Amino acid sequence: MAALQTDVLVIGGGSTGAGVARDAAMRGLGTVLVERRDLADGTTGRFHGLLHSGGRYVVKDPPAARECVPENAILRRIAADCIEDTGGLFVTTPPDDPAYAEQFLAGCRATGVPVEELPVGEALQREPRLNPRISRAFLVPDAAIDPWKTVWACARSAQAYGARILTYHRVVDLVRSGDRVVGARLANDLTGEEVGVEAAVVVNASGAWAGQIARMAGCDVEIQPGKGIMIAMNHRLVQTVINRCKMPADGDILVPIRTVSVIGTTDVRVPDPDEAPVTQGEVEQMLDEGEVLVPGFRRARALRVWAGVRPLFQETKPGLVSDTRDVSRSHTLLDHARRDGVEGLLTITGGKTTTFRLMAEVTVDAVCEHLGVKRPCRTHEESLPGSQDGGHYWLGARLASREPVPRSEQIVCECELITRRKLEEAIDRRRTVNLDDIRRTLRLGMGPCQGGFCIYRATGILHARHGVDAETANGSLLSFLQERWKGVHPILYGDQLRQAHLDDWIFQGVLNVRELAR
Amino acid sequence: MTYDAVVVGIGVAGLTAALRLAEHGRRVLVVAKGVGSTHLAPGRLDILGYAAGGQRIERPAAALGAFLAERPDHPYARVGARTLSESAEWFRARLGYVGSADENFLLPTALGAVKPTAVVPPSAVGGDLRTGGRFLIVGLQGLKDFFPALCAANLQNAAPVRARAVELHPPLGGEHDVNGLGFAGRFEDEPFREAVVRELRITFAPGERVGFPAVLGLREAEGVWRELEERVRTRVFEIPTLPPSVPGIRMFESLRSALRAAGARIVVGDAVVRARTSGRRVEAVVAEAAGRTVEYSGESFVLATGGFASGGLELGSDGAARETVLGLPIAGLPPHGERFSPEYLGVQPFARAGLAVDERLRPLGEDGNVAYENLYAAGATLGGAEPWREASGEGISVATGFAAAEAIVQSTAR
Numbered sequence: 001m002a003a004l005q006t007d008v009l010v011i012g013g014g015s016t017g018a019g020v021a022r023d024a025a026m027r028g029l030g031t032v033l034v035e036r037r038d039l040a041d042g043t044t045g046r047f048h049g050l051l052h053s054g055g056r057y058v059v060k061d062p063p064a065a066r067e068c069v070p071e072n073a074i075l076r077r078i079a080a081d082c083i084e085d086t087g088g089l090f091v092t093t094p095p096d097d098p099a100y101a102e103q104f105l106a107g108c109r110a111t112g113v114p115v116e117e118l119p120v121g122e123a124l125q126r127e128p129r130l131n132p133r134i135s136r137a138f139l140v141p142d143a144a145i146d147p148w149k150t151v152w153a154c155a156r157s158a159q160a161y162g163a164r165i166l167t168y169h170r171v172v173d174l175v176r177s178g179d180r181v182v183g184a185r186l187a188n189d190l191t192g193e194e195v196g197v198e199a200a201v202v203v204n205a206s207g208a209w210a211g212q213i214a215r216m217a218g219c220d221v222e223i224q225p226g227k228g229i230m231i232a233m234n235h236r237l238v239q240t241v242i243n244r245c246k247m248p249a250d251g252d253i254l255v256p257i258r259t260v261s262v263i264g265t266t267d268v269r270v271p272d273p274d275e276a277p278v279t280q281g282e283v284e285q286m287l288d289e290g291e292v293l294v295p296g297f298r299r300a301r302a303l304r305v306w307a308g309v310r311p312l313f314q315e316t317k318p319g320l321v322s323d324t325r326d327v328s329r330s331h332t333l334l335d336h337a338r339r340d341g342v343e344g345l346l347t348i349t350g351g352k353t354t355t356f357r358l359m360a361e362v363t364v365d366a367v368c369e370h371l372g373v374k375r376p377c378r379t380h381e382e383s384l385p386g387s388q389d390g391g392h393y394w395l396g397a398r399l400a401s402r403e404p405v406p407r408s409e410q411i412v413c414e415c416e417l418i419t420r421r422k423l424e425e426a427i428d429r430r431r432t433v434n435l436d437d438i439r440r441t442l443r444l445g446m447g448p449c450q451g452g453f454c455i456y457r458a459t460g461i462l463h464a465r466h467g468v469d470a471e472t473a474n475g476s477l478l479s480f481l482q483e484r485w486k487g488v489h490p491i492l493y494g495d496q497l498r499q500a501h502l503d504d505w506i507f508q509g510v511l512n513v514r515e516l517a518r
Numbered sequence: 519m520t521y522d523a524v525v526v527g528i529g530v531a532g533l534t535a536a537l538r539l540a541e542h543g544r545r546v547l548v549v550a551k552g553v554g555s556t557h558l559a560p561g562r563l564d565i566l567g568y569a570a571g572g573q574r575i576e577r578p579a580a581a582l583g584a585f586l587a588e589r590p591d592h593p594y595a596r597v598g599a600r601t602l603s604e605s606a607e608w609f610r611a612r613l614g615y616v617g618s619a620d621e622n623f624l625l626p627t628a629l630g631a632v633k634p635t636a637v638v639p640p641s642a643v644g645g646d647l648r649t650g651g652r653f654l655i656v657g658l659q660g661l662k663d664f665f666p667a668l669c670a671a672n673l674q675n676a677a678p679v680r681a682r683a684v685e686l687h688p689p690l691g692g693e694h695d696v697n698g699l700g701f702a703g704r705f706e707d708e709p710f711r712e713a714v715v716r717e718l719r720i721t722f723a724p725g726e727r728v729g730f731p732a733v734l735g736l737r738e739a740e741g742v743w744r745e746l747e748e749r750v751r752t753r754v755f756e757i758p759t760l761p762p763s764v765p766g767i768r769m770f771e772s773l774r775s776a777l778r779a780a781g782a783r784i785v786v787g788d789a790v791v792r793a794r795t796s797g798r799r800v801e802a803v804v805a806e807a808a809g810r811t812v813e814y815s816g817e818s819f820v821l822a823t824g825g826f827a828s829g830g831l832e833l834g835s836d837g838a839a840r841e842t843v844l845g846l847p848i849a850g851l852p853p854h855g856e857r858f859s860p861e862y863l864g865v866q867p868f869a870r871a872g873l874a875v876d877e878r879l880r881p882l883g884e885d886g887n888v889a890y891e892n893l894y895a896a897g898a899t900l901g902g903a904e905p906w907r908e909a910s911g912e913g914i915s916v917a918t919g920f921a922a923a924e925a926i927v928q929s930t931a932r
Binding site for chain 2: 279280281284287298299302409410411412420453456457459460461463464469470471473474477478481482484485486489490492493494497498501502504505506508509510511512513514515516517
């Protein structure tokens with residue numbers, strides 16, 4: 001069994017875990033991050049991509065809004081290339097209580113969320129597809145953030161500071177010595193190899209799965225997984241994040257991100273974070289709410305639906321609440337030494353991607369306290385790799401980078417303008433045979449055809465790389481097709497049903513993949 | 519003017535129905551929104567490749583009885599075994615193809631999976647895997663829609679053959695991203711063919727059959743293929759790959775020329791959006807062309823508008839489905855929320871949704887009776903089949919297009 005020794009072991013490769021790993025490594029701590037699948041494969045990679053201005057929380061949860069304001073500004077600076085500065089609108093649509101708008105304005109002023117009321121005509125000029133019957137519109141600094149790019153940038157930064165990032169490494173058990181957690185046993189799910197890690201402090205940043213990890217140390221952490229579904233619609237129906245100006249509810253946000261627009265979301269308690277199926281009722285609800293924001297929404301093509309699972313923490317030890325919980329209502333840091341008498345283990349859960357950096361800072365402050373060192377956080381000062389020049393991502397970036405190049409590189413994915421060279425580089429860099437990993441890295445197959453043309457090509461290119469055999473390539477293709485089906489079948493109607501049939505034509509008719517699945 | 523028959527749609531079903539009617543001397547109009555599935559599919563006739571339980575079928579005609587016992591609502595049950603075989607033979611002879619409903623070839627796909635197919639162009643036959651042998655799969659640098667190494671590796675696992683791959687470097691004049699149609703055009707140039715043959719001879723081992731992606735010429739395809747066989751002195755065959763489908767376009771062009779030669783009128787670019795009816799008869803179909811509306815009247819009408827893939831049928835976000843020209847009811851529609859199985863390659867209940875028809879292929883209305891006495895349906899518009907699982911798509915189109923024409927000829931005998 002391979003063995004590693006480190007100061008901090010971070011469990012979970014979402015935005016929180018990656019943020020903790022980066023922060024710890026930047027403070028000079030030996031750091032290992034483990035993730036059971038790919039980075040940002042869990043909740044982080046399954047949200048709508050909204051970088052909150054705080055506006056969503058100004059009435060219902062003012063402390064959360066106050067946290068968003070500075071973090072939004074910091075991420076715009078340090079993760080510029082991961083963010084598209086779309087701006088956000090809060091609009092009062094006919095079914096919304098008009099009185100909420102005044103509460104909203106007062107809330108923005110009280111919490112410091114920058115806000116400007118736009119005349120309705122100006123808002124409609126900016127967003128012509130918006131419901132023309134809106135009565136008020138407010139502009140806030142919402143933005144779209146690419147979760148995969150952000151998490152990978154954090155991971156690369158952490159690596160540059162000496163951290164080790166182990167993906168597809170599952171925690172089999174936490175190792176205890178007396179009343180202290182001293183490390184973990186891991187299984188590499190790609191090779192079957194077992195890895196042992198000794199760590200001075202273990203940070204449980206596994207989000208909705210935090211209860212499962214804490215239980216390995218004998219600690220009872222009650223996480224209620226809250227499922228939310230999102231649907232990616234073809235094209236950018238809007239260019240600005242659109243929020244309903246009302247108390248937060250289901251299906252009230254539409255986020256333009258990259259080549260699509262994402263509507264979300266719902267909130268349904270589920271018993272198991274790994275079982276979050278999309279129901280027809282939820283799809284209907286999203287389409288109905290979308291129709292309120294953008295009339296004709298139901299006639300647009302829905303590309304993919306998915307569910308994310310929020311980690312909702314409920315303290316089950318009432319006497320301990322005051323001294324084990326961080327004061328913020330938006331995230332929770334549990335010190336299991338004080339809470340459960342188990343040394344060497346911290347759990348950070350709850351929160352949102354917008355505040356992941358702050359959550360990491362709070363967590364690593366506590367880690368330093370445990371280790372008896374005093375080193376200040378610097379994550380808000382240093383830009384992430386790729387974001388040093390401070391320019392935001394913009395929709396035309398890929399086309400612009402391609403246009404000066406002569407027609408010498410094959411375009412493998414026409415929807416997302418991915419060249420063969422870019423695909424080969426990603427396969428090599430990621431050292432992966434999983435086309436779904438490549439999808440998240442390059443957005444391969446995220447466009448209107450959902451991999452109809454590019455995935456056959458990607459399979460052929462994958463097979464030609466460094467000894468990948470046909471069985472592996474076939475398996476990757478079949479699992480991509482199955483994953484895609486999971487994300488499209490509840491939303492197949494209209495033109496996207498036709499698109500799905502074209503894809504069937506290719507994969508079942510022309511290529512007969514069914515024979516490879518036998 | 520009033521046509522004897524108006525065929526809506528120019529996929530395989532529409533082309534078949536129209537050409538059969540024209541062969542019977544009827545004045546035929548084909549009106550279509552655009553070209554259809556022919557430009558996507560491999561240009562071959564899949565009749566029945568898999569049984570209801572998923573087992574591969576070697577002899578479609580012989581397997582039909584058992585298949586229909588489990589699928590009584592299948593379009594093949596409407597047309598019957600005899601018409602199925604006759605239509606396949608007619609299609610073969612019309613296109614100069616090879617094969618019959620009696621037996622399936624086992625041919626390689628571009629992934630190297632095997633595919634049972636009944637009637638194919640001569641340039642496909644050399645790929646028949648049933649007899650074993652040694653294969654050389656040829657890729658063309660610059661064509662991103664064919665991966666010879668993956669194809670060869672999978673073929674060795676799928677069939678008792680030996681297969682290896684080679685990638686040739688044909689002269690593309692600085693281009694690096696040429697699609698199948700672009701290659702088809704280049705293969706019609708002699709210097710290009712010469713360069714390909716010269717490079718192929720270096721690597722070719724005697725006794726190997728040589729498989730190319732199906733891009734060996736468009737208008738002069740037969741000549742290109744025969745010349746390659748003669749110059750390399752072995753069996754050369756084509757493997758279909760991603761759309762646009764070169765062999766599919768060849769088939770389309772061939773049937774369309776035949777249709778023109780038989781005197782039919784063809785209008786492509788008019789989308790038929792509704793019909794004018796009188797009692798239980800369709801009087802005319804109404805099409806939207808560029809900026810105007812046109813009526814085409816006829817004695818009989820064939821709906822060959824395709825299924826959900828082609829726009830002949832439509833499913834709304836609310837789960838309601840309809841036939842798009844006359845609003846005919848859709849049979850076999852699973853309840854909203856249960857339309858699709860979560861397993862991509864599992865049984866998909868929705869696949870069998872489509873028009874229900876009587877024995878003469880006339881669609882049924884809400885009341886279960888024939889909706890219009892002079893309206894017939896053919897091809898993917900019909901329900902009751904799972905074309906992907908069965909490998910039956912073109913077979914259904916040809917058989918029902920053929921049978922719809924026969925029904926019209928009989929009911930309007932002169």
